[in-house]
Amino acid sequence: MWKKRIGWLILVLGLSACTPQMPDIPLFDKKVEIPLIQMDELAAKSLPQSRKTSYGTVKLLAIGTQPGSGEKKLAIVARFQLVSFEIPEGIDGEIRYVGSLRYDPRSRQVYPAHLKAVAMTFGNSSLEEYVSAAARRGLPATVASMLRKVPLYRLPDSSSPRAIRSFSVQENSVRIDFD
16 A cells, blocks of 8 residues: 555656746736836827816816825826817816826726826916806816826736735836735
């Protein structure tokens, strides 16, 4: 009985020694550093976007990512155009947001999240008086909801993290740690 068990053990060890070893497959590095300019370039491919609202049509023209105040804050500057009954030729403007990042595991894309409007300015001061109070109140929320759908980065197909653990913003890049 012992001889039979020892025979099987020798057979298994012998076969395992003869089988080729699996090649080392590089696993996804769970830390990614993304240049801010690369985020802006990918976002530009999704723009312009338009949305009709009760106070006019808002067209999201461009976005720019920058370091925000604090290591965990990302600043996003959104350029838009508002066309309304009062301003049929449109008025350009910018809204500055601070926020964080969100990861969608299905599409493997990183999006802006938790956006808070910090400042809003209009390009043509002579038309600014025609911007309604409803537009002034609604523009930050409308532009933020449009921004949340603009991808900033797409992970390679070989990676499959579940969520963003943390991120930090340096001078010219964002470092993201994934789960």
